[in-house]
Amino acid sequence: MPSGERLEDSRQPRGVLYPARLPTFDRIAPPEGVASLVRWFWIPEWQLQPGRSSRQHLIAFPACNLVVEKDTVGLAGPTTRSSHRDLTGTGWGVGALLRPAAVPHFAGDPAAVRDTYLSMDLPELHQLVHRAMTGPGDRGSRHREAVEVFSKWLAGEVPPPDHEALLANEMADVIDSDPSIRTVKDATARLNISARSLQRLAGRYVGLPPLAMIRRRRLQEAAERLRTEPGTSLADVAADLGYSDHAHLANEFRSVLGITLSGYRRDVTP
The missing domain is CATH 2.60.120 (Jelly Rolls)
Structure with a gap:
């Protein structure tokens, strides 16, 4: 191997x-x-x-x-x-x-x-x-x-990545792995680059804005929590993931995925 x-x-x-x-x-x-x-x-x-x-x-x-x-x-x-x-x-x-x-x-x-x-x-x-x-x-x-x-x-x-391409990799890794990154400002501080540079990297190498990348990770984590921790309240899931309240998470979940939090939990709970 x-x-x-x-x-x-x-x-x-x-x-x-x-x-x-x-x-x-x-x-x-x-x-x-x-x-x-x-x-x-x-x-x-x-x-x-x-x-x-x-x-x-x-x-x-x-x-x-x-x-x-x-x-x-x-x-x-x-x-x-x-x-x-x-x-x-x-x-x-x-x-x-x-x-x-x-x-x-x-x-x-x-x-x-x-x-x-x-x-x-x-x-x-x-x-x-x-x-x-x-x-x-x-x-x-x-x-x-x-x-x-x-x-x-x-x-x-594919040619070996240059410095900018490797920075784009780091950007994606940081946004995807660090739950403390909840805003674009958090990501720029962690990467020590400007918001404009972050936007440019995301546009050229990902095709989505940095905020959309952050929101995607949070939605994935929310869905995973609902599947694996069926006893946890929806309010606690929202708070743990940095949403302002349960309604904010519910609205984003429904607008992106087309299903409700409670409906999804019901579907995945044995």
Whole structure:
């Protein structure tokens, strides 16, 4: 296994609204050589009975994904709302959650691909990953091989990140991992850059404003708390995540995801 790589069978991935409905799903950390380009690889596989479907709902990370599927390669742009996909039949996907440094290579203006899924003409990448996913071996070995060939292709395709691109990576890491960052001002203070510089980095490398990135993390955390801590009051969840009150969280949850806090909790509580 390449250095730095690990295989995780994740049934509770952050950003997935209904983890219990997931098909077989693995999340694999990138090899060290592409760690500045990819946050992780994700690989679902499914086999559904004829006439059946499985709807997958997401609060996607504020990022682009490069995805190889059975018949195509696509670029999923950053999203401004929740999204879903209906799975049918038999299939698989190998996705790379791109770090900001890799985004300009595939989307010169990531804001232009918000809420879109673009077909990409990348036949070599498709051939390499398709061969790995349909070859012999068990699930783990096929997935590791797919990540290895995907990673080697990326390393040869995307130039090494410069200082600005690495700063964009740091921006995304800080916003996503530090719950004390609740405003743009908090992020600029942590990164020691101006609000204008922060806005420029987010626009060029993510395609969403910094405040939208912060709000996405908070909504993901809110959904995760509702799933994993069913006894916690909605008011406590709002307070812990820095919302001014329960109503503020409820309004944002409903406006972005199209569902109510109480309705979501009811749906995910066993």
